[in-house]
Amino acid sequence: MALTFELAPAFSPALRDGITALWADVTNAGGAVGFVPPVTAEEIRPELLKHLVAIEQGRARLLVGRDEEGAVVATAFLVLNDHRLMKHWLWLYTVMVHPRLQGRGYGRDLMAAAADAARSLDGIEAIRLTCRGGIGADRFYAACGYKEVGRVPDAIRAAPGDDRDEVVMLLPLGPAAPAPSSGPATP
Template identity: 35%
Template sequence: MTPFEVPVPTFTQFTRPSELTGPLRRELAACWAAVVNTGGAVIPPDCPLPPVTPADVATAVDRIAENLTPDHSMLLSATLDGALAGWLVLRREAHPLEAHCGVVNHVQTQVHLRGLGIGAALMHRVRHVAREEMGLDRLKLTARAGLGLEHFYRKAGWAEVGRWPGVLRLAPGDDRDEILMSIAL
């Protein structure tokens, strides 16, 4: 690949716990730990603050896997040459009044592959999957302020619809807004 070529990832959807094999779970946990350790916004609730190891996030990966169901929750992965390049979770809202909406969580790309368009490709693909395969009309997500994530999501067509000021405390004196974002499909 030349420096000007943009890699085209292969996407795979996982909708059942059994589909996330041990090796794939380890790849997901390794990606997640690397993202957390570089300031990523996806620290699992039962995980220590950084630095973390893949073992620290393995339980959270297992919890995601256990909640996969064909109609309500899927993990979407992007691979390059068979190796995990990025992933996210898409789930349908459970409440009947919101069943036309989905939530995107855990958007992550391998740290060494950042800037190659993997995240943008994932965000494009999740819109297609949500609309065409799950029949959703709208998606929502939250992003942590202070990382420039809102700019990434805006470029992908998402709109900021609100903020929870200072709700995320990363360390004493380091409180961040949680940015609420949405996109119509």
């Protein structure tokens, strides 16, 4: 099964509900996407609304991955910088792949689609993200080409007595990789 990625899809109640359900499923499976389990869709909706306002204001783009049935199974939000000296890079937030699909390479596919989406935006030269330390997310992002550029010790309190580092990672964007050749080159 291959996922289909779309940047800036038309928004609908079904898409909203799909993202909300994905976010709850990822969190409740232990994913570090701004909440700790257990979480309900109602708890997630206000945070999703913040992303949607940024999209409406032109400050963010939604990248959605869908399975063969059209269900939302992956997301990432590309958020542009407002600061006049930092407009050459963007933030990547709320990177999620449904737990039932994890471990099959879809996370790498999502990260590649996010890099391609960022390259399609004028003037973007890099992607920056943060992740929660201690769960292996930094190793995953490093395997996708990101470099650790900073770490804030104990910045994230997952629970009383469970403080985690906030890891800052950066991916400089070069040109997109060429598509693989489908046959021998012709002179």
